[in-house]
Amino acid sequence: MRQSKIFYITCKESPKDETSSNAQLLIKGGFIDKLSAGIYTLLPLGLRVAVKIEEIIRQELLALGAQELSMPALHPKENWEITGRWETMTDLYKLKDGEKEMALGPTHEEIIVPLAKQYIKSWRDLPLLDDNGNFPLSLFQFQTKFRRELRAKSGLLRTREFQMKDLYSFHRSEDDLNGFYLKVKEAYLKIFTKLGIGEKIYYTYASGGTFSEFSHEFQLLTEAGEDTIYICEDCLSRGERIAINKEIIGKVDICPQCQSKKLKQAKGIEVANIFKLKNKFSAPFDLSYANQDGEKQNVLMGCYGMGVGRIMGSIVEASNDANGIIWPVAIAPFQIHLISLDEDSSAQKIYRDLQADGYEVLYDDRPESAGKKFIDADLIGAPVRIVVSHKTTQQSGVEVKQRKSKEVEIIPYEEIIKRMKDYVDIK
Amino acid sequence: MRQSKIFYITCKESPKDETSSNAQLLIKGGFIDKLSAGIYTLLPLGLRVAVKIEEIIRQELLALGAQELSMPALHPKENWEITGRWETMTDLYKLKDGEKEMALGPTHEEIIVPLAKQYIKSWRDLPLLDDNGNFPLSLFQFQTKFRRELRAKSGLLRTREFQMKDLYSFHRSEDDLNGFYLKVKEAYLKIFTKLGIGEKIYYTYASGGTFSEFSHEFQLLTEAGEDTIYICEDCLSRGERIAINKEIIGKVDICPQCQSKKLKQAKGIEVANIFKLKNKFSAPFDLSYANQDGEKQNVLMGCYGMGVGRIMGSIVEASNDANGIIWPVAIAPFQIHLISLDEDSSAQKIYRDLQADGYEVLYDDRPESAGKKFIDADLIGAPVRIVVSHKTTQQSGVEVKQRKSKEVEIIPYEEIIKRMKDYVDIK
Numbered sequence: 001m002r003q004s005k006i007f008y009i010t011c012k013e014s015p016k017d018e019t020s021s022n023a024q025l026l027i028k029g030g031f032i033d034k035l036s037a038g039i040y041t042l043l044p045l046g047l048r049v050a051v052k053i054e055e056i057i058r059q060e061l062l063a064l065g066a067q068e069l070s071m072p073a074l075h076p077k078e079n080w081e082i083t084g085r086w087e088t089m090t091d092l093y094k095l096k097d098g099e100k101e102m103a104l105g106p107t108h109e110e111i112i113v114p115l116a117k118q119y120i121k122s123w124r125d126l127p128l129l130d131d132n133g134n135f136p137l138s139l140f141q142f143q144t145k146f147r148r149e150l151r152a153k154s155g156l157l158r159t160r161e162f163q164m165k166d167l168y169s170f171h172r173s174e175d176d177l178n179g180f181y182l183k184v185k186e187a188y189l190k191i192f193t194k195l196g197i198g199e200k201i202y203y204t205y206a207s208g209g210t211f212s213e214f215s216h217e218f219q220l221l222t223e224a225g226e227d228t229i230y231i232c233e234d235c236l237s238r239g240e241r242i243a244i245n246k247e248i249i250g251k252v253d254i255c256p257q258c259q260s261k262k263l264k265q266a267k268g269i270e271v272a273n274i275f276k277l278k279n280k281f282s283a284p285f286d287l288s289y290a291n292q293d294g295e296k297q298n299v300l301m302g303c304y305g306m307g308v309g310r311i312m313g314s315i316v317e318a319s320n321d322a323n324g325i326i327w328p329v330a331i332a333p334f335q336i337h338l339i340s341l342d343e344d345s346s347a348q349k350i351y352r353d354l355q356a357d358g359y360e361v362l363y364d365d366r367p368e369s370a371g372k373k374f375i376d377a378d379l380i381g382a383p384v385r386i387v388v389s390h391k392t393t394q395q396s397g398v399e400v401k402q403r404k405s406k407e408v409e410i411i412p413y414e415e416i417i418k419r420m421k422d423y424v425d426i427k
Numbered sequence: 428m429r430q431s432k433i434f435y436i437t438c439k440e441s442p443k444d445e446t447s448s449n450a451q452l453l454i455k456g457g458f459i460d461k462l463s464a465g466i467y468t469l470l471p472l473g474l475r476v477a478v479k480i481e482e483i484i485r486q487e488l489l490a491l492g493a494q495e496l497s498m499p500a501l502h503p504k505e506n507w508e509i510t511g512r513w514e515t516m517t518d519l520y521k522l523k524d525g526e527k528e529m530a531l532g533p534t535h536e537e538i539i540v541p542l543a544k545q546y547i548k549s550w551r552d553l554p555l556l557d558d559n560g561n562f563p564l565s566l567f568q569f570q571t572k573f574r575r576e577l578r579a580k581s582g583l584l585r586t587r588e589f590q591m592k593d594l595y596s597f598h599r600s601e602d603d604l605n606g607f608y609l610k611v612k613e614a615y616l617k618i619f620t621k622l623g624i625g626e627k628i629y630y631t632y633a634s635g636g637t638f639s640e641f642s643h644e645f646q647l648l649t650e651a652g653e654d655t656i657y658i659c660e661d662c663l664s665r666g667e668r669i670a671i672n673k674e675i676i677g678k679v680d681i682c683p684q685c686q687s688k689k690l691k692q693a694k695g696i697e698v699a700n701i702f703k704l705k706n707k708f709s710a711p712f713d714l715s716y717a718n719q720d721g722e723k724q725n726v727l728m729g730c731y732g733m734g735v736g737r738i739m740g741s742i743v744e745a746s747n748d749a750n751g752i753i754w755p756v757a758i759a760p761f762q763i764h765l766i767s768l769d770e771d772s773s774a775q776k777i778y779r780d781l782q783a784d785g786y787e788v789l790y791d792d793r794p795e796s797a798g799k800k801f802i803d804a805d806l807i808g809a810p811v812r813i814v815v816s817h818k819t820t821q822q823s824g825v826e827v828k829q830r831k832s833k834e835v836e837i838i839p840y841e842e843i844i845k846r847m848k849d850y851v852d853i854k
Binding site: 005006007008009033035036039040041042043044046047050065067068069070071072073074075076093094095097098100104111115118119127135137139144146148160161 | 432433434435436460462463466467468469470471473474477492494495496497498499500501502503520521522524525527531538542545546554562564566571573575587588
């Protein structure tokens with residue numbers, strides 16, 4: 001894409017009403033625009049990142065045998081009365097449509113449980129997790145959620161309207177729920193590895209509410225985190241990233257995984273969570289099945305959330321420097337930022353060649369100063385920057401630099417395509 | 428996909444509270460589920476269709492040089508007060524967030540105009556449409572829209588919550604707006620051709636409001652249509668599908684394109700519309716630019732809508748028979764419905780081979796009767812049905828039938844892959 005044509009809104013100064021790094025950097029980099037507190041537009045650059053995150057998540061869930069659907073945002077009051085959450089959930093947006101009262105969905109248990117009830121009649125509708133390619137029934141969506149968030153001050157980390165992936169699973173036995181729960185855990189870890197943040201993710205024990213001993217959060221380690229977690233140093237020394245959320249410290253004071261007492265305090269952002277709901281929602285909706293003896297049993301459920309915008313915001317919090325964002329390759333809006341300094345014909349050829357080879361290239365063809373172009377490139381944060389200028393042309397080459405490093409290399413024209421894979425691996 | 432595993436909810440009888448064919452057929456076929464009047468879940472089969480429609484639209488808009496973004500659904504009251512539509516738009520959902528009043532966006536002029544204002548400063552930010560690859564600034568999104576629809580009785584044709592593509596363009600001259608408007612018209616016709624309904628689409632003159640002489644609708648010709656249109660028979664005889672919406676008959680009584688008076692009444696569904704907004708929204712928001720003489724001018728705008736669910740519903744209305752839906756190949760949930768009647772090992776091989784060759788196959792592996800399987804296949808409406816049974820195996824082949832035809836052909840096993848492209852062209 002030519003930078004002269006992209007719909008790219010930036011402000012030179014840090015937005016005054018934003019205190020979080022992610023909001024400041026995403027706004028300055030032209031990724032998002034703030035409409036109102038906790039409500040943002042994804043600009044073309046930001047949407048590119050969000051779509052990549054979404055697609056990485058989708059592929060891993062499909063591999064789990066989960067099926068994608070799309071539920072509405074407008075929910076009838078009755079559904080929320082059945083679980084009692086019409087009154088108890090304080091961040092529910094409510095509205096009236098004539099006499100009818102509705103909520104804007106902050107989550108979808110109240111919708112998916114009655115939906116599953118139409119489908120699940122007998123144990124035959126609830127396949128068990130086994131090695132023959134059978135998977136429990138599990139359904140997911142990417143959907144806009146709404147929450148009346150009182151303190152919407154953390155950029156994309158805490159918004160009133162956000163894109164979220166929610167997955168729900170349905171089981172006939174606790175064993176099966178437990179087995180699938182672990183499969184989702186593995187899939188989530190794989191997703192974070194693909195997103196390029198696997199090394200920073202801690203599988204964190206958190207409160208399980210009244211129905212389970214624990215739920216689990218995936219905490220991204222960063223000083224900017226809102227949550228306090230306790231990392232198990234013994235697990236870490238064995239290469240396992242395990243933590244305990246502060247909210248259960250007291251109830252739990254050793255690592256639930258290895259019983260070590262060597263816990264170290266740290267800060268994290270919860271980027272995903274998994275939860276054994278058991279019959280918490282199936283009971284009020286009477287979601288049941290007839291077992292092999294014809295007896296009625298409650299379906300057991302798990303739910304598994306992951307916020308797309310929250311992941312985007314967290315990665316920015318954890319991966320930036322004074323000059324801007326440093327995107328992991330897998331979700332960068334463009335893999336290569338090609339900057340022409342009065343060498344447009346050479347640059348255009350490289351632009352075409354790189355694209356033909358499958359790279360996503362942002363080509364800065366604007367009549368701006370070198371300084372301005374470098375500043376914008378750092379703000380946008382593409383993993384690799386290529387500069388073509390009189391100076392590099394005299395050396396018959398281009399200047400290549402990784403966003404995360406300060407080192408610069410001159411690569412001859414004829415080697416650019418071949419060498420690019422050392423810089424940015426897109427295969 | 429194996430049919431035994433798909434999350435597939437059907438009811439044997441026509442849903443009593445739905446009067447439209449599209450809702451009845453989509454519910455019976457397991458594509459959608461009704462949550463409340465005018466509010467539907469897209470089940471896995473329905474989501475597959477929606478995603479295909481969306482992708483066809485997206486590709487044509489990107490080819491126009493349009494850029495994709497994603498604006499919020501929650502809109503501050505202030506934005507809607509600026510245009511006066513907070514009071515005048517009767518189908519606006521309103522809600523309160525503490526003291527703050529918000530609307531759920533039924534359209535996004537009130538959001539995109541102030542957004543564009545941050546970007547457009549001078550004439551340089553408004554490239555002209557020309558043959559050198561310059562395109563006017565145009566922005567689009569696929570977004571959930573909300574409308575307090577009083578008569579939500581037409582299935583996916585008139586819903587309270589719906590997925591819509593909205594495109595907005597920004598121009599410095601009326602000539603440029605007119606040129607781009609025609610480009611969008613051509614792109615829309617291309618989209619409908621790709622969707623497999625090009626032959627049924629009429630470019631229809633409709634009211635332009637106070638700002639333009641006409642707007643234009645794309646009407647899908649079907650007896651089930653809500654709109655009355657007048658088709659120009661002279662244009663039609665020249666292969667051009669032109670019509671006039673009844674709403675402007677009286678003001679206009681001849682074909683605006685060829686001045687013919689030979690008009691024939693028909694019924695249609697509006698599946699898209701294009702509108703020259705001119706300065707209707709740029710004036711209240713003071714969206715202006717400095718021209719080459721430094722004078723301030725209002726930006727001129729066009730807006731171009733297309734409803735994803737509405738297209739899905741319309742196609743069902745226009746393409747069905749007594750047994751169910753007949754999907755065009757391009758948007759069918761699966762291109763091939765493979766039915767095994769006690770010949771699972773042969774069927775499995777064919778299933779693998781067809782998928783390896785790039786076909787999307789729904790494989791009915793359920794232990795159901797032939798009758799039940801045929802009924803479900805007609806309801807789901809995949810373009811091609813393949814049956815493998817004892818009988819066909821004795822003839823060393825399979826039985827192939829197009830959904831839209833009654834003719835059945837026996838194709839030998841070894842020719843299936845080769846011959847399939849005569850039935851369903853996916854390249």
